[in-house]
Amino acid sequence: MLYFSLLFAVLFGFWLLLSGFWDNGLLLGLGLASSLFVAWIGTRLQSPEQENGYSLGMLLRLPRYLVWLVVAIVKSNIDVVRRVWDPLNQPITPVMGRLPVSQRTSLCKTIYANSITLTPGTVAIEVSDTDVQVHALTRDAFADLAGGEMDREVSRLEVGAGHRRSSPNGKGQA
Amino acid sequence: MDLLPPLFPDLLLDLLSMALLIGGVFLSISGAVGVIRFPDFYTRLHAAGVTDTLSAGMILAGLMLQAGFTLVTVKLLFILIFLWYTSPVASHALARAAMHTRVEPAEAEVIDADQGDESSAN
Numbered sequence: 358m359l360y361f362s363l364l365f366a367v368l369f370g371f372w373l374l375l376s377g378f379w380d381n382g383l384l385l386g387l388g389l390a391s392s393l394f395v396a397w398i399g400t401r402l403q404s405p406e407q408e409n410g411y412s413l414g415m416l417l418r419l420p421r422y423l424v425w426l427v428v429a430i431v432k433s434n435i436d437v438v439r440r441v442w443d444p445l446n447q448p449i450t451p452v453m454g455r456l457p458v459s460q461r462t463s464l465c466k467t468i469y470a471n472s473i474t475l476t477p478g479t480v481a482i483e484v485s486d487t488d489v490q491v492h493a494l495t496r497d498a499f500a501d502l503a504g505g506e507m508d509r510e511v512s513r514l515e516v517g518a519g520h521r522r523s524s525p526n527g528k529g530q531a
Numbered sequence: 532m533d534l535l536p537p538l539f540p541d542l543l544l545d546l547l548s549m550a551l552l553i554g555g556v557f558l559s560i561s562g563a564v565g566v567i568r569f570p571d572f573y574t575r576l577h578a579a580g581v582t583d584t585l586s587a588g589m590i591l592a593g594l595m596l597q598a599g600f601t602l603v604t605v606k607l608l609f610i611l612i613f614l615w616y617t618s619p620v621a622s623h624a625l626a627r628a629a630m631h632t633r634v635e636p637a638e639a640e641v642i643d644a645d646q647g648d649e650s651s652a653n
Contacts, residue, residue: 371609374609375609430584431585434581437580437581438558438561441561441565441578449569449570449574451573452640452642453640453641454642471619472619474619474626475615477578477581477585480622482623482626490630492573494577499642
């Protein structure tokens with residue numbers, strides 16, 4: 358039910374903002390009906406066995422993570438641009454390696470891998486249950502990631518700051 | 532656009548938006564130069580990432596300042612959100628496809644985090 362309500366709210370809000378018709382009863386009704394219909398289909402498509410991985414708490418913790426992520430993106434952009442324009446003093450040192458993933462749900466593993474790829478300088482190539490294969494432009498970028506700050510931030514998004522959980526193989530947090 | 536009293540003088544807003552647009556264009560060019568300059572597929576992907584993330588973000592932010600408090604700004608924000616959701620998926624799909632078709636990363640050092648040892652790939 359939470360999923361249905363959230364999906365419906367997002368869809369209808371999106372419809373309203375895209376259309377910009379606030380006072381046409383027929384159009385509002387049609388938008389409402391299609392949002393409800395799509396939310397219903399979306400809810401039916403959820404497989405009941407699978408763990409969802411989302412929660413209301415996660416939604417509340419999301420803005421904090423997004424701010425952190427944007428700062429990380431700006432920092433890594435500056436680093437990559439410096440290496441583009443100043444290759445003699447700032448040479449690239451490509452690195453390929455595997456890093457542990459400490460998130461439990463597939464949703465948060467996806468968020469972690471997407472965050473790795475979204476920050477320029479690191480790309481997630483392959484994600485498994487326990488680790489992620491990363492290609493990095495520089496040894497420093499890889500070391501930053503291996504330091505586990507992003508991993509911790511995503512885990513914090515997943516379970517909240519209150520209870521720290523050790524990673525499955527005990528290697529997640531250095 | 533004129534419903535709300537302007538928080539900044541228009542000139543300041545224009546200058547700020549111009550700075551963002553120029554910064555975004557500079558980053559876009561940097562990304563293109565990086566794509567040409569970097570040695571292999573994987574490193575070029577990183578340079579393209581600059582164009583996808585901060586460059587697009589700065590250009591869209593500059594346009595938002597021009598649009599003011601309107602629905603256009605909201606739609607520009609949607610563009611940014613969808614871009615930032617989808618571009619890592621595209622990058623990941625490309626990198627993964629390259630890996631599966633055995634495109635070798637040039638001069639890449641291979642680090643195995645589990646054992647902590649380092650060895651050269653080529």
